[in-house]
Amino acid sequence: xxxxxxxxxxxxxxxxxxxxxxVGSGTLITFPVLLATGLPPVTATISNALGLIxxxxxxxxxxxxxxxxxxxxxxRLSIAAAIGGISGAVLLLMxxxxxxxxxxxxxxxxxxxxxxxxxxxTKAVQRRRDRNGSHAHPDGGPLLFIGLLIASVYGGYFTAxxxxxxxxxxxxxxxxxxxxxxxxxxxxxxxxxxIAALFFLFVADFDWTAxxxxxxxxxxGGQLGAKxxxxxxxxxxxxxxxxxxxxxxxxxxxx
Numbered sequence: 001x002x003x004x005x006x007x008x009x010x011x012x013x014x015x016x017x018x019x020x021x022x023v024g025s026g027t028l029i030t031f032p033v034l035l036a037t038g039l040p041p042v043t044a045t046i047s048n049a050l051g052l053i054x055x056x057x058x059x060x061x062x063x064x065x066x067x068x069x070x071x072x073x074x075x076r077l078s079i080a081a082a083i084g085g086i087s088g089a090v091l092l093l094m095x096x097x098x099x100x101x102x103x104x105x106x107x108x109x110x111x112x113x114x115x116x117x118x119x120x121x122t123k124a125v126q127r128r129r130d131r132n133g134s135h136a137h138p139d140g141g142p143l144l145f146i147g148l149l150i151a152s153v154y155g156g157y158f159t160a161x162x163x164x165x166x167x168x169x170x171x172x173x174x175x176x177x178x179x180x181x182x183x184x185x186x187x188x189x190x191x192x193x194x195i196a197a198l199f200f201l202f203v204a205d206f207d208w209t210a211x212x213x214x215x216x217x218x219x220x221g222g223q224l225g226a227k228x229x230x231x232x233x234x235x236x237x238x239x240x241x242x243x244x245x246x247x248x249x250x251x252x253x254x255x
Contacts, residue, residue: 013217021059021225024163055218056190062226088156
């Protein structure tokens with residue numbers, strides 16, 4: 001890489017770490033930049049996955065106050081994230097790139113619809129629980145486990161917008177604030193990225209320069225994203241999710 005390409009990748013890492021912590025879809029910033037430096041698509045995807053691990057961990061640390069009381073929930077859901085992450089990583093090396101790229105925009109669009117409708121769905125579910133005298137399952141039950149497992153397969157394969165999918169699923173099936181769900185999302189994303197990256201370290205090609213630049217940048221961005229995201233009210237955070245997700249769909253369709 002030239003010095004200018006290195007600076008571009010570093011800046012993309014900061015941006016990706018910031019936006020991943022707040023919403024998700026940071027890969028849609030780093031991936032095109034890595035392609036522009038001349039890296040092959042699969043090598044770029046793997047290098048990106050490795051580089052974003054520090055950003056996910058940094059974002060989770062920045063949201064540590066909102067993680068209070070979520071230990072048992074996260075331990076259970078992390079199992080789904082780990083299984084899905086390694087499965088997606090295996091698929092990345094086995095399947096043609098067009099296989100998942102065809103359905104990615106559809107998944108992101110569905111996630112955005114769920115995010116938009118989530119307040120109404122949550123109220124409807126709560127009214128039904130009130131009538132029946134029941135309560136939300138503290139960790140979402142089997143439905144959330146399976147949903148996050150499938151979302152994590154996608155996350156291990158490409159990672160773009162996986163955070164939006166996580167938030168939409170948890171928003172419907174967990175009775176908790178959006179900020180606390182966002183904190184949980186950062187932990188689950190870190191699990192997926194880490195498990196996929198460990199697999200890639202032993203079986204795939206990657207670019208160490210790109211990995212290091214994104215790693216340092218995303219770690220910085222994770223802290224920035226936590227400071228910004230924790231101050232956003234639920235409505236503003238939901239609007240930001242929809243905006244970022246819409247841009248993600250456009251970018252994916254134009255690739």
